[in-house]
Amino acid sequence: MDKHLITIIGPTAIGKTNLAIRIANYFKTEIVSADSRQFYKEMNIGTAKPSNSELNSIKHHLINNKSVNDNYNISDYEKDALKSIKSIFNKNDVAILVGGSGLYINTVLYGLDEIPGISTETRNSLYLDLELKGIKKMQEQLKLLDPASYSAIDINNPRRLIRALEVSISTGKSYSSFLKKKKKKRDFNIIVLGINQDRLELYDKINTRVDNMVESGLINEAKELYNLKSLNALNTIGYREVFNYIEDKYSLDECINEIKKNTRRYAKRQLTWFKSIDRVEWITPEYNFEKIIAYINNLIRN
Numbered sequence: 001m002d003k004h005l006i007t008i009i010g011p012t013a014i015g016k017t018n019l020a021i022r023i024a025n026y027f028k029t030e031i032v033s034a035d036s037r038q039f040y041k042e043m044n045i046g047t048a049k050p051s052n053s054e055l056n057s058i059k060h061h062l063i064n065n066k067s068v069n070d071n072y073n074i075s076d077y078e079k080d081a082l083k084s085i086k087s088i089f090n091k092n093d094v095a096i097l098v099g100g101s102g103l104y105i106n107t108v109l110y111g112l113d114e115i116p117g118i119s120t121e122t123r124n125s126l127y128l129d130l131e132l133k134g135i136k137k138m139q140e141q142l143k144l145l146d147p148a149s150y151s152a153i154d155i156n157n158p159r160r161l162i163r164a165l166e167v168s169i170s171t172g173k174s175y176s177s178f179l180k181k182k183k184k185k186r187d188f189n190i191i192v193l194g195i196n197q198d199r200l201e202l203y204d205k206i207n208t209r210v211d212n213m214v215e216s217g218l219i220n221e222a223k224e225l226y227n228l229k230s231l232n233a234l235n236t237i238g239y240r241e242v243f244n245y246i247e248d249k250y251s252l253d254e255c256i257n258e259i260k261k262n263t264r265r266y267a268k269r270q271l272t273w274f275k276s277i278d279r280v281e282w283i284t285p286e287y288n289f290e291k292i293i294a295y296i297n298n299l300i301r302n
Contacts, residue, residue: 003089003188004300007034008098009105009274010195011267013205015285017050019195019292020098021058026293027094030059032084034099034108036077037236039066042225045218046238048209061088068225068233078107089188094300102152102273109192109277111184115175118166126162126169141165148176152273154266157235191299193292194280196271203264210238210260218242219252237262 006023008016024031033039037047041064049055049063061084066072081097085108088095097108130138135158142165143150149164164175171178196202222242228234229243238259245255274280281295 002093004094005085005108005186005188005190006094006096006296007105007109007190007192008096008195009102009192009277009280010100011202011270012048012100012263013209013267014195014197014202016098016100016195017054019193019287020096021050021054022289023292023296024058024096027092027096029092029094029096030061030088031096031098032061032081032088032108033063034081034097034101034104035063036099036101036104037233038063038099039072039077040064040068040233041066042068042228043221043233043239045213045216045221046236046242048213068228068231072233074103074107075112077104078112081108085188095188100270102270102276105277106273109183109186109190111186113178115167115178116171118170122166122170123162126165130158130162135161138162138165142168145169146174146176149174152176152269154236154269156237156240156262157232159232159235189299190279191296192277192280194274194277194282195285195287196282197284202267206263206267207260210256210263213238213259214256219245222246237266 008020008023010016020031035047037043038049039062040047050060055063062077062080065080081104085095085097097105099105126138135156138158138161139150139155142155142161145168146164153160153164155161167173167175167178218238219242222239223246225234225239226243226246229239234240241250241255241258241262244250244258245252250258283292
């Protein structure tokens with residue numbers, strides 16, 4: 001195969017966007033996003049989208065392409081991502097995929113697994129349990145039934161939590177087991193670079209990023225979206241905590257600390273998921289760019 005998808009993974013705030021842009025500039029190619037929140041044009045500060053200058057320097061696909069009001073699922077994303085990659089390959093032998101959403105990365109690299117349909121009765125029963133018993137009880141249930149999914153997904157997002165539970169309950173098999181089936185064969189080569197660093201250093205970066213988001217107007221952005229807070233797209237870190245602040249459940253300091261804490265936990269889940277990806281070349285944020293290019297070119301030539 002003479003087409004190559006360079007995929008850049010790593011936890012939030014690690015520097016994936018910068019590396020993706022540098023590699024895209026080198027190969028004079030384009031970038032496809034694999035971030036499950038950057039699709040939404042209304043969500044900017046809280047999703048840490050590339051800056052306008054970064055978006056203008058290299059063409060990015062699947063950023064700002066949807067509204068929070070749109071129904072958009074992983075199957076839709078797979079089709080859109082493969083379509084974008086194909087359009088890049090029509091002009092270039094190299095395309096870049098970058099993001100921190102493990103399920104979205106896996107879907108592009110290996111295909112979306114066929115998960116059996118779930119009965120409306122099972123789903124309604126779980127939503128009733130959520131209302132009556134609360135999210136903590138549901139989280140404990142998932143931890144018992146499917147520890148792998150409990151560690152990987154956003155367990156504070158009720159819809160994702162219920163999705164994992166309904167599959168486990170309906171099929172008698174863990175939700176995570178459906179994500180480990182035979183991989184689909186793609187018509188391009190896959191090169192994966194992962195960025196990671198010392199955990200405490202990463203946490204310092206996360207804390208600084210959250211502070212910068214707040215200074216850049218995260219609170220006001222979330223206030224403008226508050227009336228839409230029931231939408232699944234907004235049930236996510238950064239917005240969820242500000243909504244609680246708006247409702248006087250947190251002080252501002254508590255809100256900011258909760259965002260930092262939940263983002264750090266999310267980073268741990270990201271790294272857990274990335275362990276399932278094959279043949280990752282792990283580097284640190286202090287990488288030597290020339291060595292990375294040499295590594296990529298060697299794989300392309302061979």
